[in-house]
Amino acid sequence: xxxxxxxxxxxxxxxxxxxxxxxxxxxxxxxxxxxxxxxxxxxxxxxxxxxxxxxxxxxxxxxxxxxxxxxxxxxxxxxxxxxxxxxxxxxxxxxxxxxxxxxxxxxxx
Numbered sequence: 001x002x003x004x005x006x007x008x009x010x011x012x013x014x015x016x017x018x019x020x021x022x023x024x025x026x027x028x029x030x031x032x033x034x035x036x037x038x039x040x041x042x043x044x045x046x047x048x049x050x051x052x053x054x055x056x057x058x059x060x061x062x063x064x065x066x067x068x069x070x071x072x073x074x075x076x077x078x079x080x081x082x083x084x085x086x087x088x089x090x091x092x093x094x095x096x097x098x099x100x101x102x103x104x105x106x107x108x109x
Contacts, residue, residue, distance in 0.1 A: 002070060010070050016080030022056070 002008045024043040026036040042048055049061035057071045067073060087094060 012072055012075070012078060014078075017075075017078045019079060019082055022052075 002010070024040050026033070026040055030036045044060070046061050046064060049059040049064045053059050053064050053066050055068075057065065057068050057075045059065050065076075072078070
């Protein structure tokens, strides 16, 4: 939108950027397991990461990410610290606390 001239400014908080993780998985019920495995393998390849690097500032394959217009060069170092192993072990506790704090503020279902 910004490239099209929209009056948009990108803001990068100094206290830590949130994580947005993209993933590929294979559904247990797939009827085309061989094709799904082939696609998943390709998504983890250098070729797929080179394509993704056209719009994602951080990609999984080392040495593939490239500068993107409007994204600071130290983007990855601005991520909020996150201990994913701890979060996985404490998932139920985290979800319960989140629900306690924020469910009352959510729109009615």
